[in-house]
Amino acid sequence: MMKRRKNRELRWLFAISRPYLGWMLAGILLATTVILANVALLAVSGWFITAMALSGLGAIVVNYFTPAAAIRGLAILRTAGRYFERIVTHEATFRLLAGLRQWFFERLEPLAPARIQHYQGGDLLSRISADIDSLENAYLRILTPTFAALLASFLMILFLWFWSPAIALTNLIGLLMVGLALPWAALYLGINSGRNIVKARAVLRQRISETVRGLAEITLYGNPQQRMITLQEENEALVIPQRQQNRIDASSTALTGLVSQFTWLVMIVIAIYLLQSGRLNGPELVMLAFFGMASFEAVATLPIAFRALGETWGAASRILDLVDAEPAVTDPRHPSAAPQQFDIRFEAVCFTYPQTKHPALHDISFCLKQGQKLAIQGASGSGKTSVTQLLLKFWAADSGQITIGGTGLEDLKGDTVRKLCAVVSQHVHLFNTTLAANLYLAKPDATDEEVREACRAAAILDDIQALPEGFNTEVGEAATRLSGGQIRRLGIARALLKDAPIVILDEPTEGLDAGTEQQVIQALAKLLQGRTAIIITHRPQLLTLADHHLLIDKGSIVP
Ligand SMILES: Nc1ncnc2c1ncn2[C@@H]1O[C@H](COP(=O)(O)OP(=O)(O)OP(=O)(O)O)[C@@H](O)[C@H]1O
Secondary structure, X not given: OHHHHHHHHHHHHHHHHHHHHXXXXXXXXXXXXXXXXXXXXXXXXXXXXXXXXXXHOOOOOOOOHHHHHHHHHHHHHHHHHHHHHHHHHHHHHHHHHHHHHHHHHHHHHHHOOHHHOOOOHHHHHHHHHHHHHHOHHHXXXXXXXXXXXXXXXXXXXXXXXXXOHHHHHHHHHHHHHHHHHHHHHHHHHHHHHHHHHHHHHHHHHHHHHHHHHOHHHHHHOOOHHHHHHHHHHHHHHHHHHHXXXXXXXXXXXXXXXXXXXXXXXXXXXXXXXXXXXXXXXHHHHHHHHHHHHHHHHHOOOHHHHHHOHHHHHHHHHHHHHHHOOOOOOOOOOOOOOOOOOOOEEEEEEEEOOOOOOOOOEEEEEEEEOOOOEEEEEEOOOOOHHHHHHHHOOOOOOOEEEEEEOOEEHHHOOHHHHHHOEXXXXXXXXXOOOEHHHHHHOOOOOOXXXXXXXXXXXXXXXXXXXXXXXXXHOEHHHHHHHOOHHHHHHHHHHHHHHHOOOEEEEEOOOOOOOHHHHHHHHHHHHHHHOOOEEEEEOOOHHHHOOOOEEEEEEOOEXXX
């Protein structure tokens, strides 16, 4: 099971990075070039300094032009290579992350709202931002350095082999220990704490966002001290695995130093032996020693990178767990065109929410001719909102049929259905941008005059114009200046602008005082003109807008 899950993450990480393989390959080649340039720079420098010293003593004659030029060339190559490597690898990563976010939203959209209802806002935010961002590790810290290390190590060992197989083998063993054994151990030891960090971080983030949003309630009804203790405990749950990870990092850094120094020592001992037996000269000994020392740069970052793999894995799992959910409603393979006529018919519709025992709706039938308005009444939890949720195709009925203009909802795409409907509820969500942008949302190509007209009909135009910034007022500032009734009328203006043939009102005047309710009802009356409507309400004033009435009790129609 565990293995299958791991494969799922691996396959997915590979699939999403496929479009960026060219960038990644370029990054790997540049990283390899930097490692090799650095090793060569040190090796040539070592050789050159020793050779010059010996020539100063008159022991040998050296052509110093070529090595001096090589040193300069390698230094430039190393610096320029590093610069371009950073540009290319970061470009690849940001492209990957941007593609990933788009991919994520495309997968998330069909799941909303049914399949994401039990994810808290803070948790969703964590998955969308922090989890996706931590996937940058997969490429920047793991994939590129691993492949660059493999390629560079192969070429370095090949080079050393020509000088001495014994030195090459020693270096290879050291590189394998630092580049393979230590990362494997770090991965093994760090995988659980990495996963725990991702989970604990998400819990903490969710709790903090919940605490900040509910601050008023906590101060009034809750126990702020108890809340603080809970937050501290959750913080501790994050600190414990972080401490474990730091311990692994510290140990692997120390072991990397120890192994590379020891390998280096053995390489020097072998080189001294070769010098004594006349198979190497002095400058060559120093060159190989410097080469060995620098070679570990290729693998030194891998243990810590692999330790972080647990976190990357945890993040990938959380993303996949969310998007792998089956949508509550799937679109038909061959959808029908949008209906041109807007009668609404429910025929013996039954529906039970998943993981619940009792049906939310049972044998619901009604027929609404185009332009008619149906008021649905019933006690709280009787199933009124469920009727509209099915009509909006957020859920699919278990049995029975729902049609709009004679076309069954099962033959229509969810988007097509939702384009036909405008909804005004007691919660009008305003996005944190200008009032204008919030209105244009309903019809992006609307003219200024259309927006004004919609606001005039919703009796909100004067209020908006009275604001110092008018339509350009930011909602953040406006929210404190707009009353509940004004926000409701903005919602109505948005619905008017959408100009959909079907209107759904879900308690749109709930929580308003009598005077404000009257203003909102007048605006609603304009919205309903000539449109088919379903009105959920128990307010007598609003009921006067309906020409048909339906009473629901425990999911069934009361005859
Ligand atoms: N997303 C959901 N998942 C599971 N059960 C749900 C869900 N939404 C509603 N229910 C249940 O279905 C039943 C009908 O709920 P619905 O929201 O349709 O009632 P309602 O009449 O609109 O209530 P209210 O007036 O309080 O909004 C209730 O028992 C409710 O608990």
